[in-house]
Amino acid sequence: MTARTARVRGAVRATLATALITGVAACSNPTGSAPADSAVVGIATEPETLSPLLGYGKDGNSKLFDGLLTHDADMKLQPALAEALPDVSADGRTYTYRLRHGVKFSDGEPFTAKDVEFTYRTILDPKTNNASKTELDAIESVTAQGEDRVVFTLKYPYAPFAERTVLPIAPEHVAGRQDVNSGDFTTRPVGTGPYVLTAWSKGEKISFKANPHYWGGEPAVKKFTMAVVKDDDVRATRLRSGELDAAILPPNLAKGFAQDGARRTFAAKTFDYRNVTLPTHHPVTGDTAVRQALDIAVDRQAMVDKLLEDAGKAAYGPVPTDSRWFTAGTERPYDLERAKKVLDDAGWKAGEDGIRVKDGVRASFPLWYTSGDKIRQDHALAFASDARKAGVEVKTEAGTWEVIEPRMKTDAVLAGGGSPADPDFDQYLLLTSSLAGDGFNNMAQYANPTVDQALLDGRRSGDPAVRKAAYDTVQRELVGNPGYVFLTHIDHLYVVNDKWEGPSTQVEPHDHGLGSGPWWNVEQWKPKQK
Amino acid sequence: MARMTGRRILSAAPVLLAVTFGVFAVAALSPFDPVKAYAGTAGLTASQAELDQLRANLGVDRPLVTRWWDWLGSALTGDLGTSAVMRQPVADVITARLGWSTLLAGSAFAVAVLLGTGLGVLAARRRGGPLDRAVSGLAYTLEAAPAFWLGLLAIWFFSVRLGVLPSGGLTDAASDTITAGQVASHLVLPALVLGLSQLPWFYLYVRQGVADALDEDPVRGARARGLSERRVLLGHALRSGMLPMLTLVGSRVPELITGALLVETVFSWPGIAAATVQAATSVDFPLLAALTVLATAAVLVGNLLSDLLYGLADPRVGFDG
Numbered sequence: 001m002t003a004r005t006a007r008v009r010g011a012v013r014a015t016l017a018t019a020l021i022t023g024v025a026a027c028s029n030p031t032g033s034a035p036a037d038s039a040v041v042g043i044a045t046e047p048e049t050l051s052p053l054l055g056y057g058k059d060g061n062s063k064l065f066d067g068l069l070t071h072d073a074d075m076k077l078q079p080a081l082a083e084a085l086p087d088v089s090a091d092g093r094t095y096t097y098r099l100r101h102g103v104k105f106s107d108g109e110p111f112t113a114k115d116v117e118f119t120y121r122t123i124l125d126p127k128t129n130n131a132s133k134t135e136l137d138a139i140e141s142v143t144a145q146g147e148d149r150v151v152f153t154l155k156y157p158y159a160p161f162a163e164r165t166v167l168p169i170a171p172e173h174v175a176g177r178q179d180v181n182s183g184d185f186t187t188r189p190v191g192t193g194p195y196v197l198t199a200w201s202k203g204e205k206i207s208f209k210a211n212p213h214y215w216g217g218e219p220a221v222k223k224f225t226m227a228v229v230k231d232d233d234v235r236a237t238r239l240r241s242g243e244l245d246a247a248i249l250p251p252n253l254a255k256g257f258a259q260d261g262a263r264r265t266f267a268a269k270t271f272d273y274r275n276v277t278l279p280t281h282h283p284v285t286g287d288t289a290v291r292q293a294l295d296i297a298v299d300r301q302a303m304v305d306k307l308l309e310d311a312g313k314a315a316y317g318p319v320p321t322d323s324r325w326f327t328a329g330t331e332r333p334y335d336l337e338r339a340k341k342v343l344d345d346a347g348w349k350a351g352e353d354g355i356r357v358k359d360g361v362r363a364s365f366p367l368w369y370t371s372g373d374k375i376r377q378d379h380a381l382a383f384a385s386d387a388r389k390a391g392v393e394v395k396t397e398a399g400t401w402e403v404i405e406p407r408m409k410t411d412a413v414l415a416g417g418g419s420p421a422d423p424d425f426d427q428y429l430l431l432t433s434s435l436a437g438d439g440f441n442n443m444a445q446y447a448n449p450t451v452d453q454a455l456l457d458g459r460r461s462g463d464p465a466v467r468k469a470a471y472d473t474v475q476r477e478l479v480g481n482p483g484y485v486f487l488t489h490i491d492h493l494y495v496v497n498d499k500w501e502g503p504s505t506q507v508e509p510h511d512h513g514l515g516s517g518p519w520w521n522v523e524q525w526k527p528k529q530k
Numbered sequence: 531m532a533r534m535t536g537r538r539i540l541s542a543a544p545v546l547l548a549v550t551f552g553v554f555a556v557a558a559l560s561p562f563d564p565v566k567a568y569a570g571t572a573g574l575t576a577s578q579a580e581l582d583q584l585r586a587n588l589g590v591d592r593p594l595v596t597r598w599w600d601w602l603g604s605a606l607t608g609d610l611g612t613s614a615v616m617r618q619p620v621a622d623v624i625t626a627r628l629g630w631s632t633l634l635a636g637s638a639f640a641v642a643v644l645l646g647t648g649l650g651v652l653a654a655r656r657r658g659g660p661l662d663r664a665v666s667g668l669a670y671t672l673e674a675a676p677a678f679w680l681g682l683l684a685i686w687f688f689s690v691r692l693g694v695l696p697s698g699g700l701t702d703a704a705s706d707t708i709t710a711g712q713v714a715s716h717l718v719l720p721a722l723v724l725g726l727s728q729l730p731w732f733y734l735y736v737r738q739g740v741a742d743a744l745d746e747d748p749v750r751g752a753r754a755r756g757l758s759e760r761r762v763l764l765g766h767a768l769r770s771g772m773l774p775m776l777t778l779v780g781s782r783v784p785e786l787i788t789g790a791l792l793v794e795t796v797f798s799w800p801g802i803a804a805a806t807v808q809a810a811t812s813v814d815f816p817l818l819a820a821l822t823v824l825a826t827a828a829v830l831v832g833n834l835l836s837d838l839l840y841g842l843a844d845p846r847v848g849f850d851g
Contacts, residue, residue, distance in 0.1 A: 040703040048570065049617040055572055129587050129614075131569030134577045181587075182612040182619060198706050202616065202626065204699050204800040207706050227703040229798055233682060238697050241689045402561040417574070429575055439581055440574040511571050 036499045036527030038223035041519050042235045042247030046206070046228045050197065051186040052168035053122050053175060055132045059421070061515025063208060063224070063522070065168030065191035068097050068116065068150075073521070075420055075507050077162055081111065081169055081192065085162065092157030092462045097165070099148040103215045105171045106196045113144035118172035120152075122180055129181045135164060135425075157460045159467060160422035168193075194219050194523035204228060210523075219523035221500070226514065239263075239495060246496040246503075248517060250375075251309040254493040264498045266518045267491040268505035269322065271418035271426070273315045274379050275484040276367060277444040280436075282410045284365045285444075287358075288481050289346030290392065295482045296332050297339035297390040298383055303488050307378045311493055315486040317475050318418060318426050323507075325423045325468070327475040339390045348391070356391040364393035368407065369414035371398035379487055380414045408443050415443060418489070418510040423471045424459045431455060431474065431483060446483030494518050500525040531841065538834050545830065546823055547602075553822045554598040557813050564590045567812030568614050588614055590815075601819055611816030615808050620820045623805060628824075630700060631801035633713075634720055634794070635786050641725025642782075646732025647775065651768065653733070654740035666737070669730040677727040677789050681796035684719050695719050698798040720797040727789050728782060735778050740771030773844055780836030784829050 050056050052065055060071050070080040079085060082097040089095075103111040120142040123130050138158040143151050154161060168191060175185045187200055194216060195208035208224040227244060229235040236253040238244045249257075257263050278285040278294070285291065300314035319326045348356035348363055356363040367384060369376040377398065384394035394412070404413055419425035429435060432455055433447035451474050458470035478484075496503050496518050502525035503518035565585045566573050573581065585591050601611060610620035653662040672680075689697035696702065697719070701712040743749060744767045752762050791803035802821065809817040841847050 038704050048615060051617070054617060126583050127587060129568065129584055131572035131576050131580065131584060134575060134580050137577075182617060184618075186617040201700060201800045202623075203794075203804045204798050205703055209706075223704065223706070225703050227699060227798065229698065230795060234685065234698065234796060234798075237682075237685050237690055238703075241693065241697055243689075243697060243703055400561070401566060402563060435577075439576050439578045441577070 037221055038225070039221050039500070039519065039522060039525070040225040040227055040243070040245045041517070042227050042229045042238060042244040043514065043517075044228075044230060044232070044235065044248060046202065047514060049186040050189045050200065050206075051175070051180075052119065052170050052189075052191075053128060053130065053180050054186060055130050056189075057168045057515060058132050058135070058166075059509065059511070059515060060166035061520045062168045062191070062193060063195045063514070064189050064193045064197055065170070066103075066193050067166040067168055068099075069162060069165050071166060071421070071506065073504055073506060077166075080166075081116075082165075086165070088162075088462065092159065092460065093154045095152040095154070095161055095165075097150045097152075099150065100215065101148065103192050104213060105174075105190050105192050106211055106213070107171070107174070107190050109171060109173055111169070111171070111192050112147050113150045115169050115172050116150045117142050117144040118176055119167075119170045122170070122175070123167075125180075127180075138164075157462070159459055159462050160424045163421045163425075166421075195224055214523070216523070220526045221522055224519075224522055245499075246494060246518065248492065248494050251311045251493055254311075254495055255309065257495045260495075262498055263495050264503070266494045266496060266503065266505050267311055268494065268508045268516070268518075269320070270489060270492055270508040270510070271318070271320060271323070271420040272416065272490045272492070272508065272510040273318060273320075273418045273486055274376065274414065274416050274488050274490065275315070275486045276380075276383055277408070277413045277415055277484055278482065279408070279410050279412060279443075280445045280447060280483070282365055282412070283361050284363055284392070285412055287346065289342050289348065290363065291482045291485075292480070293339040293342040293390055294387055294392065295479075295485050296335045296342075297392075298386045298485060298487060299334045300487060301334065303379065303382050307375070307382060308488060308490060311491040312488045315489045317478050317486050318430060319423060319471070319475065320489045323420075325471055327472040330475045330479055332479065336389055343391060350391055354391060355393045362393070363391060364395065365412055366395045366397055366407075367412040367414060368397050368399055368404045370404070371400060375490070376414045376416070383414070383485070383487065405440075408440075409437060409445060413443060415484075416510055420507040420509055423467075424455070427471070427474060428455050428459060444483045448477055448481060448483070451477045492516065499528050501528055502526055531838065534837070534841075535834065538830070542827070542830050546826055549822055549826045550602070550819045551598055553819050554594055554601070554815060557810075557815060557818060558594045558597075560813060562811060562813045564588060564614060564813040564815070567814070590813075597815060601816060605820070610820050613809070613814055613817040615812040615814040615817065616805070620816050623817060624802065624820060624824070627800060627802040627805055630799060631790060631794070631803060634717065634724065634799060634801055635790050637717060637721035638724035638728065638790070638793075639782075639786060641721060642728035642732055643779065645725070646729045647736050647772070649729075650733045650736025650775075651740055651763070651771075653737045654744065654767075654771070655763065657741055662737070665733065669733050672726055673730040675727070676792070677723060678792040678796050680727060681720070681723045681793055684723050685796070688719060698796070700800055716797075720793050720799055723797075724786070724789050724793045727793075728786060731778060731782060731785075732775060735775045736772065739774045740767050743767040743769075743771035746770070769843065773840065776839040776843055777836050779839065780832035780834070783832030784825075787825055787828065 047056055057065055060067055066080045068082040069077045072078050081100055083100050087096040099113055105111055122128055123133055124136060138154045138161055139152060140155045141153045145151055171190055174190050178185055194211055194214045196211045198209050199207045205225055205227045210219040210222045212218050229238060232250050232253055235247045236249055239247045254265055257265055278291050280286045304312050304314055316331050343356055348358045351357040367380055369380040380396045384396050387394045417426050429441040431446050431451050433452050435441040436445040454470040454473040458467050461467055492508050494517050505518055506520050508516045565581055569576055613620045613623050616623045649665050653665050656662060685697040688695040695718055696716050700716055701708055749762055749766050752766050794801045794803045806821050809821060
């Protein structure tokens with residue numbers, strides 16, 4: 001036996017012994033409604049790490065940490081660790097942040113500009129295993145100037161850069177002294193945020209307590225727990241049994257709580273879309289006429305009504321129809337007759353079995369969806385059935401990403417994505433021709449010079465009017481030559497005990513980060529007066 | 531006895547070596563990509579250059595044998611490496627979880643063995659009686675029922691309908707400290723479900739073994755000599771009738787581990803089984819290898835245990851067989 005395994009077994013024994021000893025003095029809490037100053041929420045997925053250096057909380061709302069900036073309920077940027085929104089130089093390449101004074105990390109050490117510099121430098125270090133660092137690609141350098149000023153210099157003018165600075169700041173005096181990829185800090189973080197980690201039992205729950213010295217004031221909800229419950233049914237059951245105060249649920253299970261007087265259901269609007277990629281390199285989906293026809297042959301409203309039980313809306317592009325970035329007039333209503341006419345005019349003639357043929361090519365292509373994802377499967381089947389009515393055969397197949405990835409260049413994929421913070425975040429990756437086939441970016445290998453130019457204008461100009469015009473151009477181009485058939489934007493549903501003032505929802509991204517859900521602002525909740 | 535134990539331990543070394551190499555080889559052949567698994571959803575927006583850098587950092591671009599050899603070298607010096615999927619040292623992952631899994635599996639095993647044996651003996655005494663018919667029917671049903679389904683059923687009944695037992699976790703979700711009382715009440719359902727899913731094996735073996743023994747000559751002889759029914763059962767029938775079950779004890783260990791996997795997931799039990807699934811689907815070599823060694827060791831110990839028990843229970847069986 002090695003020294004290490006002996007230590008391991010010793011530690012196991014010690015854990016069990018502690019458990020038994022503390023048990024003598026403790027009494028068990030009956031399950032049921034907890035006091036209103038504690039909240040237990042049920043989440044489906046657990047983060048791999050709580051270290052912002054490895055990607056935790058990069059989109060804000062990290063509870064343990066603060067970013068330089070943060071989002072309010074309307075997703076507008078507000079200062080957090082910075083004193084105000086940044087000063088941007090005229091050429092859009094220098095961002096200067098003045099930092100808030102008197103902020104301390106939860107271990108009592110002061111927060112300074114050095115911590116900001118450390119955080120960004122560490123994330124950008126090639127040795128740091130942070131898979132999201134592409135998002136900070138624009139940064140050329142980050143420099144602390146004195147105690148309270150940080151200057152970012154960018155490689156190119158990047159209008160949405162301030163949106164990226166919601167990412168949490170780690171303390172250099174703790175995280176700088178250990179292995180960034182596996183050190184203690186990844187599971188026992190120290191931050192400036194409204195909550196302090198009390199325990200993380202992986203696979204079971206993450207427990208927080210209010211930070212009494214929080215610069216924004218001590219939260220009224222003193223204890224906050226995220227219980228990890230992977231199975232949807234079990235989560236609904238534990239919510240019903242009173243063990244959870246809130247949970248994220250799929251539409252069919254959320255419906256069961258609709259009549260519950262003691263609980264409220266929240267439907268968060270999202271940028272979370274489902275679409276079908278139309279690969280340019282496939283003889284059928286690469287044909288502009290087929291793309292246009294499929295785009296109007298799908299009955300999006302039927303998908304919203306039947307697949308999503310009304311919890312969502314029809315999508316005509318990455319931007320939801322109710323966003324201020326949406327281009328009015330680019331909605332494409334369901335029009336099967338026109339779809340048929342488009343195909344007829346382009347020379348796709350119906351064959352013997354009703355499937356169209358042109359120059360010996362059968363209008364048929366495979367569509368992959370990720371196995372086990374019911375929402376994607378439903379969307380794929382509905383899309384195939386709509387396409388069949390127009391004379392296009394779509395063969396749906398299920399597989400894991402490992403199976404799908406090598407086929408993405410020519411086969412269609414039922415994909416998902418969406419980021420509300422800025423249109424650049426998902427559209428640039430989704431549509432720029434230079435990123436075609438780069439990782440999972442631009443999966444359809446879409447190439448459209450007008451779109452490329454508009455996307456560049458959109459990210460480089462600091463003028464909101466210029467940016468709006470650029471994204472209008474992109475959305476209008478997608479009408480004439482869709483690279484993807486966008487199907488729906490999906491609402492995220494949450495059920496919450498009705499005992500607090502304050503729960504609300506933000507517009508949410510595709511990714512279910514821990515910061516999403518009605519508890520995005522749990523630090524501002526107040527117990528309801530009875 | 532000591533010789534057999536010693537020999538088994540010696541032969542365990544090459545078995546474990548082969549198993550770890552097998553794990554590395556199978557994982558390397560699997561279609562899962564450790565880099566994609568590590569990156570998660572962030573990988574969907576990462577550039578190819580970023581993913582390549584990550585591949586180099588994680589060291590998964592090196593050849594299979596090199597990776598295995600390096601892992602073995604450091605494992606022998608006590609360094610089990612770092613788990614990519616958990617972002618912490620493998621030793622820490624195992625330390626935090628092994629105890630809870632052992633507690634769950636141990637309790638379940640006790641439930642299965644004690645309840646299975648007791649019911650088996652009772653059923654064997656009155657074959658065809660109401661108890662035998664009821665329990666046997668139930669046993670066949672249980673054997674066919676998936677453990678996770680039993681788990682959901684138990685949660686629905688005991689937590690939702692009756693509200694008497696907590697439905698998951700190690701302690702109440704709102705509680706920060708781990709107390710014996712809380713763990714005990716949270717252990718009841720998962721241990722019972724896992725135990726019940728194992729019970730049919732023990733029950734059916736014991737029932738058959740004891741029933742056969744009751745028909746054998748020595749038992750009839752003992753009855754003819756006028757010995758009490760109690761002595762006949764405990765002194766004669768039980769001893770030979772239990773033998774088949776003893777071999778079962780060891781061979782059920784792997785089944786217990788796979789059963790725990792589903793039960794831990796349903797009950798959010800922070801054990802090692804859930805980590806195993808994650809390690810496997812993320813091709814987390816160091817964690818997977820360490821867990822495989824543990825599981826293999828558990829199986830080897832289980833087999834050894836059942837052979838020892840068998841030898842003790844039946845003197846005709848030698849320890850060198």
